Amino acid sequence: MLHSWEANERVLDSGAFESRQRVLAREPLVEHSESGARWLGLAYWQAVGGFTRGGVRARWGADGGRLVLLGGARLLSFSPAELVWSDDLVSCRYSIRGGLLALRAGGSVTLAQRRAADEVELSVVVDEYVPRLAARAGAPWWTGALYAKGQSPFHAAVSRRYFDLLAARSGA
Amino acid sequence: MRIAVFGATGVVGRALVPLLTAEHELVAVSRSAHEAVPGIRWVEGDASSTEDVARAVEGVEVVYYLVHSLGSPDFERQDRVAAENVATASEHAGAGQIVYLGGLGDDDPTASPHLRSRRETGERLAAGSVPVTTLRAAMIVGKGSAAFDTIVALVDRLPAMIMPSWVSTPTQPIALDDVGRYLAGVCGNAAALGQSFDVGGPEVMTYRQMIERIARLRGRRPRLIEVPVLTPQLSSLWLHLVTPVNASVARPLIEGLKNPTIAREERLRRLLPFELTPFDEAAEQALTGGVRGGGARD
Numbered sequence: 047m048l049h050s051w052e053a054n055e056r057v058l059d060s061g062a063f064e065s066r067q068r069v070l071a072r073e074p075l076v077e078h079s080e081s082g083a084r085w086l087g088l089a090y091w092q093a094v095g096g097f098t099r100g101g102v103r104a105r106w107g108a109d110g111g112r113l114v115l116l117g118g119a120r121l122l123s124f125s126p127a128e129l130v131w132s133d134d135l136v137s138c139r140y141s142i143r144g145g146l147l148a149l150r151a152g153g154s155v156t157l158a159q160r161r162a163a164d165e166v167e168l169s170v171v172v173d174e175y176v177p178r179l180a181a182r183a184g185a186p187w188w189t190g191a192l193y194a195k196g197q198s199p200f201h202a203a204v205s206r207r208y209f210d211l212l213a214a215r216s217g218a
Numbered sequence: 219m220r221i222a223v224f225g226a227t228g229v230v231g232r233a234l235v236p237l238l239t240a241e242h243e244l245v246a247v248s249r250s251a252h253e254a255v256p257g258i259r260w261v262e263g264d265a266s267s268t269e270d271v272a273r274a275v276e277g278v279e280v281v282y283y284l285v286h287s288l289g290s291p292d293f294e295r296q297d298r299v300a301a302e303n304v305a306t307a308s309e310h311a312g313a314g315q316i317v318y319l320g321g322l323g324d325d326d327p328t329a330s331p332h333l334r335s336r337r338e339t340g341e342r343l344a345a346g347s348v349p350v351t352t353l354r355a356a357m358i359v360g361k362g363s364a365a366f367d368t369i370v371a372l373v374d375r376l377p378a379m380i381m382p383s384w385v386s387t388p389t390q391p392i393a394l395d396d397v398g399r400y401l402a403g404v405c406g407n408a409a410a411l412g413q414s415f416d417v418g419g420p421e422v423m424t425y426r427q428m429i430e431r432i433a434r435l436r437g438r439r440p441r442l443i444e445v446p447v448l449t450p451q452l453s454s455l456w457l458h459l460v461t462p463v464n465a466s467v468a469r470p471l472i473e474g475l476k477n478p479t480i481a482r483e484e485r486l487r488r489l490l491p492f493e494l495t496p497f498d499e500a501a502e503q504a505l506t507g508g509v510r511g512g513g514a515r516d
Contacts, residue, residue: 077482077483077485080484081480081482082482084480085482096328104386107386108427215326
């Protein structure tokens with residue numbers, strides 16, 4: 047059902063990171079509607095919780111969400127979801143507001159399903175994010191080892207789980 | 219059409235029956251005796267009894283399955299047996315549709331026993347040859363709804379609440395009247411045969427937000443303190459102590475609150491379009507026992 051997995055990461059001119067994972071599916075896995083867009087977002091946080099066996103969970107309120115480690119430390123905080131849906135695209139975007147894993151507020155996480163020829167592309171894009179664990183410009187490479195060996199592979203592994211979850215729950 | 223409603227005296231059944239009686243011949247099934255109502259044939263029966271079920275569905279075209287055994291220690295087994303009885307009897311009676319009200323989030327691999335049981339009930343109903351229409355709903359906002367009444371009791375009785383992490387779980391509560399309209403709308407509807415639909419209200423919120431909004435309607439401002447650890451068992455015992463809800467009912471409900479319950483699609487909204495009741499309005503009606511004004515919401 048899912049194929050053509052791709053993952054890449056790069057440092058932008060701004061010094062922020064972009065991490066992108068995508069996969070293709072033969073059929074849409076979510077409906078192109080407000081509910082479908084909301085589910086794209088919720089499923090991602092479920093994948094995070096599942097991958098960490100509940101160690102990291104998303105919590106929500108009127109002012110947005112926060113990713114919490116073991117019920118305590120706030121790893122990241124987010125704005126409320128921005129939902130977009132049309133015939134060709136359905137997406138859910140969260141702006142990053144801060145948290146222990148962010149050096150500063152800024153950047154976003156976008157979960158999307160986009161029609162591509164006769165298939166659909168599912169993607170996770172973390173954009174303009176400045177990780178606290180990454181090496182600073184000019185600093186020795188090993189100062190960013192925690193990001194390179196920990197957080198970065200984590201993004202990719204969660205995305206794989208997320209795409210599988212979407213596929214499983216779509217009934218496809 | 220001739221229609222049988224199992225669970226006719228339950229919270230949802232009471233909302234549905236008046237909507238069906240106007241156009242259909244109704245057989246209302248309940249475990250306890252019911253006084254006669256014009257236009258409705260009341261049958262005293264238990265869905266776990268093959269004889270009772272066979273008697274109730276004789277000659278019917280559509281069967282509504284609105285029963286559950288929540289509160290019973292072996293509710294999963296009881297619900298399984300009841301669903302199998304209804305599926306088999308409906309098939310023998312030549313019914314053309316079974317309508318089932320299940321739960322959102324029931325296909326989550328980490329679903330609670332209560333939600334798993336709702337899913338399994340749907341599967342047992344669909345095991346026969348009669349097409350099943352499943353509506354999957356989150357919390358129903360209406361007087362008598364166990365989950366809603368539990369939250370109201372908490373708001374009314376406690377000036378401060380220590381709340382577990384499930385209060386941050388998103389949910390999409392729906393008004394009892396709206397569930398009734400959806401259930402009535404799929405009756406005999408060819409487009410709904412063999413289909414499963416998500417039904418959610420117009421707003422997505424966390425349980426914490428729901429508590430805060432009900433508190434506001436009640437004129438109260440309880441202090442809410444969220445703690446990372448509070449097991450479902452402790453929570454249900456606490457509810458048993460401070461609310462009228464029995465622990466055996468509270469526990470499966472609370473276990474289910476850790477699973478997000480939001481609609482993933484809107485096909486039923488397109489099939490049966492009407493304006494959904496806002497949460498505050500639905501809650502106000504439930505709290506005051508009021509009813510919505512006559513059909514102007516379409």
